[in-house]
Amino acid sequence: MSAWVRLLRAHAATTRAFNAELLNEHGLTINDFEALLRLSRAEEGRMRRVDLAENLLLTASGVTRLLDGLESHGLVERAACSSDRRVVYAVITEAGRTRLQAASESHIASVTELFEQRFGDEELDRLAELLGRLPGADESASEDCSP
Amino acid sequence: MSAWVRLLRAHAATTRAFNAELLNEHGLTINDFEALLRLSRAEEGRMRRVDLAENLLLTASGVTRLLDGLESHGLVERAACSSDRRVVYAVITEAGRTRLQAASESHIASVTELFEQRFGDEELDRLAELLGRLPGADESASEDCSP
């Protein structure tokens, strides 16, 4: 119980700090950043919106609005899927990769600093293992449009 | 880095689940619940809004809106501070305590279940200790209106 309260508080406070940093310095929310990050790592820099939603723990509508914003700034664009006309890919653009690169440098530095300041390697592993048991913590791969 | 991603994902997913449960079964958001909980534990069931904000990791305006809602449902009421007329206490009402009691039973049961299913006593202590090192994780006491 107490652990959960700690997690909640720590997460809220830390996320807010990261979010503010990303927003002020690069004009990205933490979900914008995560979306660009996942797209950049996906095959051909593109993902189905459903998969992106699942990755970001957002609903489908949340992703629609998120991508609306990224699209209007030219960081992401749409692409059709040849085998399933319901699917609209989100594809990261060159501008998106550039912005991500810039944001990554400061963001990853902050995250790493936060953790490395407070935990040793072994503790970090332990923490990751423990938190990994919580529901929703598992990593999931992105799918192609034709399963 | 991976630990943080896990934490973020796990926290988001779990909080959402708890939130939905509280909202559907008792008409309270997780912050409503936490606010009532803190008020119920505070001396005379009352706190300054500033202190409540700090406890809940909200801004002052967030607390104003949160309490507006609780107040309109009669779960909380206002009280003046005799020694500082700027201060408006939030005081938990009898109805508030009753609602909190009902919500606590199911919420605490869910939280406890979540953790006890996944972690042993020792692991829980370890987790609490590790998470306690993160900024924002420290518990803070509530203040009276005349410091």
Place this chain on the structure above:
DNA sequence: GCGCTATAGTTGAGAGCACAAGCAAGTGTA
């Protein structure tokens, strides 16, 4: 007393999110 700054709280505007409803396209069954 007077000004100055700090603190408690509220309000308006706007962002980000979920939920529910809806449309379009795919799949299964007959």
Place this chain on the structure above:
DNA sequence: TACACTTGCTTGTGCTCTCAACTATAGCGC
């Protein structure tokens, strides 16, 4: 072919939160 069901996505609505601007009170130095 006709029908029902599922899936991917978008849109309307409402909630919660922040930030910035504001009022009112308190406390300090003079």
